[in-house]
Each structure stands twice: as structure tokens, then as C-alpha cells.
Amino acid sequence: GAGVSQSPSNKVTEKGKDVELRCDPISGHTALYWYRQSLGQGLEFLIYFQGNSAPDKSGLPSDRFSAERTGGSVSTLTIQRTQQEDSAVYLCASSPTGTSKETQYFGPGTRLLVL
Amino acid sequence: GDSVTQMEGPVTLSEEAFLTINCTYTATGYPSLFWYVQYPGEGLQLLLKATKADDKGSNKGFEATYRKETTSFHLEKGSVQVSDSAVYFCALRGSNTGKLIFGQGTTLQVKP
Numbered sequence: 001g002a003g004v005s006q007s008p009s010n011k012v013t014e015k016g017k018d019v020e021l022r023c024d025p026i027s028g029h030t031a032l033y034w035y036r037q038s039l040g041q042g043l044e045f046l047i048y049f050q051g052n053s054a055p056d057k058s059g060l061p062s063d064r065f066s067a068e069r070t071g072g073s074v075s076t077l078t079i080q081r082t083q084q085e086d087s088a089v090y091l092c093a094s095s096p097t098g099t100s101k102e103t104q105y106f107g108p109g110t111r112l113l114v115l
Numbered sequence: 116g117d118s119v120t121q122m123e124g125p126v127t128l129s130e131e132a133f134l135t136i137n138c139t140y141t142a143t144g145y146p147s148l149f150w151y152v153q154y155p156g157e158g159l160q161l162l163l164k165a166t167k168a169d170d171k172g173s174n175k176g177f178e179a180t181y182r183k184e185t186t187s188f189h190l191e192k193g194s195v196q197v198s199d200s201a202v203y204f205c206a207l208r209g210s211n212t213g214k215l216i217f218g219q220g221t222t223l224q225v226k227p
Contacts, residue, residue, distance in 0.1 A: 048213030
């Protein structure tokens, strides 16, 4: 079946602009996760959704970052007033029900470059 | 807080050599442990996992055993191939949290 998909695959933006990143999880997966992969910081957790609710937003680095999930499916990560330090690969993952023993399946990522 | 520490890379081996990548963790309770692999130009994919103490995860000739007494989950393979060249990430997930906590990654290069 189809895996996790993300769009766009690459995004170049100017400092100060807003960007939206999209994630389509595996069909039927109720849990969805956002991570960020950067050279300096490695792989960092951003936010976790269970259905449309976000019980853990602890990894969002500032109030410029927000995310939502609608219909228990697609999720959008929004970064407002982008800064150069936001440049990274943004990864989305999903899992069937969100239990700790489940595998998280990752998408290919969106590579964001802020000029 | 919970954390994962991996051995520093890069690791360079000749084909058919034995591989060990060390991973230790700090966590409260009983986390699940994972090894993910990222091949060049590809996304993160699960290599193996173990969800309770003394479990052994295995896949594609790789193995790792969940050792609670030493808080370790070392990755091993008896005979590496050039195609195993990739970045390997050790990760944990606590029983009361949604997030994976990753180690810093270890780059493996296998030469013919």
C-alpha cells in the first residue's frame, strides 16, 4: 500500500515568509508525528497527533511553528516568519494507533531552505 | 529526561567485516527500542526493534538485544556488505510519550 507522503519535496523561501508543509499519513493510521532533521541538531521531535488532537506539542521550537490535522488524516505544519535556522528536512511519520511499541513509518521529508 | 547515546562515526569497514555500533540509553520505565537506517538519498526506515527487556530484534542479518541491566541496544552484523553503507540511528520511545528520541546517528561506510 501507499506509504507516508509529503509535499513539497523541496521548498526554498526568503527569510520572513510563511511556509506550509503537508503530510499524508498511511491510510487508517490514527497517530501522526512531525520531526526535524538538521546537521547541527540531529533528529528532533516536534509534535504528535492522536486523531485531530495534539497531546504532545513539546518539541515545537517557538510560537512561529504550528500544526493542525483535519479529518484524522492530512496534517499541515506551518512556519511563520521563517528564519535561516529553520532550514532543515522536515519529516512526517505515522503509526496505526500510537502505542509505544509500534513502528513509526516515515515519509521522504520536505527539504526547507530559508535564504 | 530520556536520551540516547550512539558511538561516534564515521565507521569504515571492509566487506565481510564484523560490525558493532554501540547504543546506550537513559529512560524511566520500560521504553521500546529501535534501530532506523537511512540509505543515501532515501528516507528513514525501520531496521529492527525490541519492546521489552531481553528481546532480540533482527532483520537483514542485523541483530540487537535489549539489555536493561546495561541500558544498551548495540547493533551487530556478522558480515557487512557494501550495500549496508548508510546512516544508522538508535531510538527509544517511552511508554507514556508519543515521541521517538534519536541518537545522533552513526555513518557506516563499507569498502569492497
